[in-house]
Amino acid sequence: MTDLMHRHGGVVRTRALVAAGAHHRDITRAIRGEAVLRVREGVYALPSTDPHVMTAASHGGELACVSALRALGVWVLDPPGRPHVWLGTKGRVHAHGGCRCIDHHDAGHATFGVTGLSLALVQASRCAGEECFFVAYESAWNKGLIDRAERDWIRRSVPARYKRLVDLARADADSGLESLLRLRLSRLGIALDCQVSIAGVGRVDFVAAGRLIIEVDGEQNHGSASHRHKDLVRDAAAAALGYATLRFDYALVVHDWPTVERAVLARLQALRGAVVG
Numbered sequence: 161m162t163d164l165m166h167r168h169g170g171v172v173r174t175r176a177l178v179a180a181g182a183h184h185r186d187i188t189r190a191i192r193g194e195a196v197l198r199v200r201e202g203v204y205a206l207p208s209t210d211p212h213v214m215t216a217a218s219h220g221g222e223l224a225c226v227s228a229l230r231a232l233g234v235w236v237l238d239p240p241g242r243p244h245v246w247l248g249t250k251g252r253v254h255a256h257g258g259c260r261c262i263d264h265h266d267a268g269h270a271t272f273g274v275t276g277l278s279l280a281l282v283q284a285s286r287c288a289g290e291e292c293f294f295v296a297y298e299s300a301w302n303k304g305l306i307d308r309a310e311r312d313w314i315r316r317s318v319p320a321r322y323k324r325l326v327d328l329a330r331a332d333a334d335s336g337l338e339s340l341l342r343l344r345l346s347r348l349g350i351a352l353d354c355q356v357s358i359a360g361v362g363r364v365d366f367v368a369a370g371r372l373i374i375e376v377d378g379e380q381n382h383g384s385a386s387h388r389h390k391d392l393v394r395d396a397a398a399a400a401l402g403y404a405t406l407r408f409d410y411a412l413v414v415h416d417w418p419t420v421e422r423a424v425l426a427r428l429q430a431l432r433g434a435v436v437g
């Protein structure tokens with residue numbers, strides 16, 4: 161019985177168990193032995209099931225939208241909050257303790273578990289805003305989680321104004337910070353060359369106007385003295401070749417964007433002035 165539940169992602173209805181040959185007394189025995197948990201009337205879960213998936217099942221559907229993206233290992237900009245649940249076209253909400261769920265009623269038949277990645281991205285486009293969608297889309301692509309056919313389906317399925325975000329997206333964004341920075345600078349009309357290899361310097365995240373290197377440091381690099389030294393060596397090598405370098409971290413890109421914007425605009429203006437002079 162637990163094998164069957166594993167195959168269903170950990171959560172099943174009684175009728176699926178019975179259809180597969182389980183008897184009601186097997187289910188009762190499994191619950192008593194704590195091999196299986198009762199989610200609600202007629203729905204059972206393995207104790208190892210992700211608690212968020214369990215909450216979505218209590219609510220009546222699949223973990224969806226940004227909650228599914230996070231569960232699937234995709235970069236999600238917004239901090240974890242209320243669970244998003246896909247109920248399908250006809251699914252109805254079940255009352256459960258402490259419910260703060262956000263309902264999704266996209267077409268289709270929801271079961272339990274985690275909504276597929278492509279649908280979760282489309283749900284996020286309708287629910288979570290442009291930046292959250294774009295960052296998650298690039299992250300999913302970068303991790304090799306959406307193939308060409310899936311990307312085409314997503315482009316067809318998102319609202320019209322999101323199609324240009326799909327067109328702007330690339331496969332080589334290593335972090336959500338890079339995606340966010342590129343999207344925000346593109347809104348200012350600043351195009352960036354991405355993952356540029358510069359002889360004597362190495363691969364840099366971005367180059368703007370052919371002269372300005374922009375690097376985005378992920379959280380994992382904080383406080384490492386050897387990393388800091390490597391950055392200084394790279395910056396010096398780049399300066400010797402005539403490049404200027406700006407570096408931004410998570411806190412700046414996410415929480416203090418105006419500072420980033422002013423720095424980039426001022427440096428680009430200075431570089432243009434230098435060329436003219």
Ligand SMILES: [Zn+2]
Nearest residue numbers: 225226244287
């Ligand atoms: Zn949502």
Ligand SMILES: [Zn+2]
Nearest residue numbers: 219259260261
């Ligand atoms: Zn709920």
